[in-house]
Amino acid sequence: MAQVIVHPKIALVDEPLHIRVTGLLPYQLVLLQAKLTDEKGEIFQSQVFYKADEGGEIDLEHAAALGGDYIGIHPMGLFCSLKPKKLLSRLLKRDVLNSPFLVQLSVHDSQCFFTGSSKFLKTSETVERWYSAPGVKRIQIREGRVRGALFLPPGEGPFPGVIDLFGGIGGLIEFRASLLASRGFATLALAYFAYEDLPKAIDILDIEYFEEAANFLLSHPKVCLVPTIGIVSVSLGAHIGLARAVFLKQVAAAVCINGFYFAAEHIIKYRNETIHPLNYVLEGIRINDLGLMALSNVLENPQEETNKHALLPVERAQGHILFIVGEKDQNINSKAYAEQAMEQLKRHGKSNGTLLSYPGAGHLIEPPYSPLCLTSWSHISVRPLLWGGEAIPHGEAQEHSWKEILKFLKCHLSPASISKL
Known part of the structure; x- marks a missing residue:
């Protein structure tokens, strides 16, 4: 069974994450997606194609993106390349103490890119991105x-x-x-x-x-x-x-x-x-x-x-x-x-x-x-x-x-x- 493994799942926004996908078929082509909804309900999203290795795994610290919003090895590229669904929107955090941005990281069969259907979803994980440390x-x-x-x-x-x-x-x-x-x-x-x-x-x-x-x-x-x-x-x-x-x-x-x-x-x-x-x-x-x-x-x-x-x-x-x-x-x-x-x-x-x-x-x-x-x-x-x-x-x-x-x-x-x- 496919699984997204993220460490740490709760972190400050200036901390990098280690993102891995396991349980795929050898050399399987999948679509990785990041999705964030801001405090106004605006959606920011990125989508990138990756291919699993011979063991059915993808490690974003070593694997190169093949297409989508970027190509090459960029461990935090899913976050840097988030784009607003509503054009001309800027991502701004207003409530910096009481709530994080929640970012859903999901893995889909590659056909999802053309259909957008949820039936191609294989697995997902949600991470918390905070703008203030505990005690601030x-x-x-x-x-x-x-x-x-x-x-x-x-x-x-x-x-x-x-x-x-x-x-x-x-x-x-x-x-x-x-x-x-x-x-x-x-x-x-x-x-x-x-x-x-x-x-x-x-x-x-x-x-x-x-x-x-x-x-x-x-x-x-x-x-x-x-x-x-x-x-x-x-x-x-x-x-x-x-x-x-x-x-x-x-x-x-x-x-x-x-x-x-x-x-x-x-x-x-x-x-x-x-x-x-x-x-x-x-x-x-x-x-x-x-x-x-x-x-x-x-x-x-x-x-x-x-x-x-x-x-x-x-x-x-x-x-x-x-x-x-x-x-x-x-x-x-x-x-x-x-x-x-x-x-x-x-x-x-x-x-x-x-x-x-x-x-x-x-x-x-x-x-x-x-x-x-x-x-x-x-x-x-x-x-x-x-x-x-x-x-x-x-x-x-x-x-x-x-x-x-x-x-x-x-x-x-x-x-x-x-x-x-």
Whole structure:
């Protein structure tokens, strides 16, 4: 009798699984399927053909997929290649503490691919993918102007402090913060617009708001007794994260994923300093045959002399900066921008920047084994936005970059590292 064997069946989402199928006929061709239903009832699914070995087994750590959503040896490919049944949907976990994503792994006779009939189902197993470890605590934050959710790791602490920022999606996104807390960081998921009593839209990026958030985090008794924090940020959030590293001495480590190193759409203001944004080049918008919009070429060249007013003085950052970019980002020209920021640091004799660049990765680089979001709706656009990327290389980038992010934060938020700043 066929059987799916998964270890572990209950795990954090950033943990790989060992998936095996046993009890098949020798060299039998089967269809492996992963299916996830999110909190809104939207279905995400992947399907891949595998052939059993001479003993009637398939071990995804060694067996190559023959066709379907990917080919080759990719032990977690079923997860990385999950695609929404309803086009333009993005997988986002909202309730990060109380429920996991349930993923059904099933094995079917290969004919199932054409008929979809359940009579071809041979066996299945359900795994739990959690965004928070047992003992992680969530505290709703409404302190002064600051709005967000603080996630504390299990244990007495104190723990290194990190602020987590997302981009133009707005609101409060918590799944990465809860996962960072599960890895030992007291993490504040910070909202900065379109949430509670915060502004509905962004007019000016006031860095003093983010400074207030940093001071709140540093004052918490569960946060390490050193005067510095880390930042993990993506897209517009990475733009803010870099600005915070420039203006705020509290930032010892800033992770900037696919962002700008200049004022891109909004004025950046900190106390008596103001940086004005670049202008849009509307003719740089690209719309493909499916009506998906790419925005990677809609800003003026920041390197032109007339645009130097928009540049962030990245050389003033006292902490360390980790730039992470996807080379197939269709939303921001992120690789070029990160390279230019690194060159700006170099020109000023600074060596506190590191760049990780991933071929095949798109804009939304998230924790490991998250499915690629190639395109989705955004409130900033009348058309769906193209984020870019290819499922397998994007998945590999997420797996590698997450390990590097955790290593980077642990290295630069340790008391020994702080004393050298």
